[in-house]
Amino acid sequence: MTTTKYVIGIDYGSDSVRSVIVDARTGSEVSSSVHYYRRWQQGLFCDPSNNQFRQHPLDYLEGLEITIKDCIEKAGGKHIAEAIKGISVDTTGSSPVAVDQHGTPLALIPGFEENPNAMFVLWKDHTAVKEAAQINAHATKFDTNYLKYVGSIYSSEWFWAKLLHVLRADEQVNAACHSWVEHCDWIPFVLTGGSNIREMKRSRCAAGHKALWAEEFDGLPPNEFFATLDPLLDGFTSRLFTETYTSDQSAGTLSPEWAKRLGLNTSVVIGVGAFDAHMGAVGGQIEPYHLSKIMGTSTCDILIAPTADIEGKLIKGICGQVNGSVIPGMVGLEAGQSAFGDTYAWFKSILAWPVKRLLADSAIIDASTAKALEEEMLDKIIPELSKQAALLPNHLDDELGIDWLNGRRTPDANQELKGALFQLDLGTDAPAIFKALAESTCFGAKNIVDRFISEGIPVKGIIGIGGVAKKSPFVMQMMADVLNMPIRIHQFSHTCALGAAMFAAVAAGIYPTIEDAMEAMGSGFDAEYHPNPANLDYYATRFLRYKSLGDYLEQNTISTPEKVQSQPQLT
Missing domain, CATH: 3.30.420.40 (ATPase, nucleotide binding domain)
Structure with missing residues (x-):
């Protein structure tokens, strides 16, 4: 029996999901596996000419099971599986979905299987441009600036604009939708066997950068803000959340169902999820005031600063400043480019x-x-x-x-x-x-x-x-x-997945803080470009x-x- 402890980092990208088994002592990759979303590859449920990009939850679930099982087999099978202590997940975002009271995406419920509005609204979906404009105009009517922590401009790529657009566009989805969930929150909920949406642990990262959650507001903006924007949103915050959780915390342990499906045991700790760029910045060994640029189909740019340095500062025009969205005790600042x-x-x-x-x-x-x-x-x-x-x-x-x-x-x-x-x-x-x-x-x-x-x-x-x-x-x-x-x-090829693995190591108690995990598991840099x-x-x-x-x-x-x-x- 090996005494080495392993963790799994799962990185959901725009086109595929990648799982990586990492040695928690050194951060070295043991095995990796990638799965390309089958329905997405066929162009299903998308209409690029109208900026509609939707993904079916089955693509996510299939990729989750396929890649983890493949990783375990490549790594050596059962003896490796027994030493896996934690799993954490990062995803694209904001990529939310309409769910019922059990937290099940509507696309997994009979009658909604082929309905794009019942699926995850991918980050790059811009069908909610009108709703974003209305949120921006509406926010000027209030004495409190509820957009102050998201750069004072709300985007069509984000949580509330997409929610409002879907509710307006589809009466059946509106009637069946109990709550609205980010992809990075749903996967940990699934792995832990969640069945009550009120028990879902929502990511501080997603809530703060995309859903207007702020410590100053004691949660989300008040119901009045949303009810006067559109009556469809009246009371909706009561079906969402007040508390949020940083990604060094546990969302629970692996459910018996998923332990059996994956060949793991039920003691595996599942960490609270976050967005890919934020975990990727950790995997890339981010330092205060160094801009971490995750460059893929788009870019997401992350900078961290000590909380005391940001006190009283509001950074205009960026994608949010959120305490603990990257590293607990630091303010995470997010920016990015929609196409890179x-x-x-x-x-x-x-x-x-x-x-x-x-x-x-x-x-x-x-x-x-x-x-x-x-x-x-x-x-x-x-x-x-x-x-x-x-x-x-x-x-x-x-x-x-x-x-x-x-x-x-x-x-x-x-x-x-x-x-x-x-x-x-x-x-x-x-x-x-x-x-x-x-x-x-x-x-x-x-x-x-x-x-x-x-x-x-x-x-x-x-x-x-x-x-x-x-x-x-x-x-x-x-x-x-x-x-x-x-x-x-x-130098690490799958840096976002490595960041997720670092968070898994902290959630599982292998390291006390994410800084300790970064120091032990960081793999350094293999190239440097000078002007x-x-x-x-x-x-x-x-x-x-x-x-x-x-x-x-x-x-x-x-x-x-x-x-x-x-x-x-x-x-």
């Missing part, structure tokens, strides 16, 4: 259109060769674009991009905004456009850093985490040049042009009263 890797994926998809549509009908090569050629070409598009873009000389009048292809998250959330390309001519080629798009995402990152600094929050360095950080030296060097800051890249002095003036000038073009687009594309109302600044 998605920007590159969009351009890849455009270039790949003829490859996907025409190769299969080729009269020259057979079907199997066509398929193999398609896969080879798609794998090489971004690396080759990066290589060729890096060879281009820097000219101030080069093509310029705006990175709002999925709206703007921060600073100053506005999901109505659209991306743009400027300075195109007949000499513009694919590498030049890719370079402009990469620059735009780096300029978007600088906008966030500049907002923190202008609001009195120093940024001492950048920690890069995620797929883009690990795979694209071209983008990372450009970002170091644009920010004029060094960027350290964390190239030769590029600093070039990018400083280009950034000013990016800002000017962005200001022009924002002022000239927000024309209706509804859009104007989406941008009030509360004091």
Whole structure:
């Protein structure tokens, strides 16, 4: 029998779920497994043209069971399973769902199986733009600024806007919906065998950053705030929560049903969940005043600061400041970009259109060769674009991009905004456009850093985490040049899952604090990018042009009263 203690970190991303078994003594990976959501891969329940992105709870449950069992088998089977002491989960967010009084998502109840409104509303779903605008306008009518801890602007990507939109859009869901639950709260509830929604332990991270929970309000804003916004919300807070929990705490132990399904024992502790970026920042060994950038399809940027330093400060235009949302005893500050890797994926998809549509009908090569050629070409598009873009000389009048292809998250959330390309001519080629798009995402990152600094929050360095950080030296060097800051890249491949594993180790009592777990289980950094002095003036000038073009687009594309109302600044 092994005396080593193991923990499992589970990371739910936009396209897949990954589970990792970690040695709690060292933080080293024992095994990992990934499962791509079957229904999501088929494009079911989504309508990108209308910004609707929904995920079925069965995708989450299937992935949970498949990846954990696969991890255990890869790690050595029963003797490893017996030494697993804790499990913690991170998810995308805000990705909430309508549930009944038992905490069951409506999509798992007969009659709602194929109804997108009964499914999880993914973070990138922007169907609630109208509701977000109404929340922002409504908040100005109150003496208390209930948006003060979420940057004074509420986003269509968040809890209340999505809830209101779904209740308005679907009478059947409205009638059956007892409560509204974040994905990161639901999975621990499932694993612990929860059957009463009132007993669900809600994440401080999710509640504070997306649902307007605040210590100052003794919970959520009062019923009057929501009832006067829309009568559909009258009394709804009584079906939600008052208390929240930091992720170093236990949500309970593994239920007999799930212990049997997973091949584990019922003494396994399940930690309180959180969002992927917040646990990822811990996995990436975040330090006070160092900005942790989790760079995937979007970015989520996390900064922590001692509570005493933030006392009396309200950071405008970010995605929230919440005591204990990352590390207990510290204030977690969240920002981010709505499209980062998605920007590159969009351009890849455009270039790949003829490859996907025409190769299969080729009269020259057979079907199997066509398929193999398609896969080879798609794998090489971004690396080759990066290589060729890096060879281009820097000219101030080069093509310029705006990175709002999925709206703007921060600073100053506005999901109505659209991306743009400027300075195109007949000499513009694919590498030049890719370079402009990469620059735009780096300029978007600088906008966030500049907002923190202008609001009195120093940024001492950048920690890069995620797929883009690990795979694209071209983008990372450009970002170091644009920010004029060094960027350290964390070496662990599955950093969000590692952060979840660290929290599992604390919840299970292996370490007394998350700081102790970070010190013991942190794996360090394997790359660092330093600004190239030769590029600093070039990018400083280009950034000013990016800002000017962005200001022009924002002022000239927000024309209706509804859009104007989406941008009030509360004091």
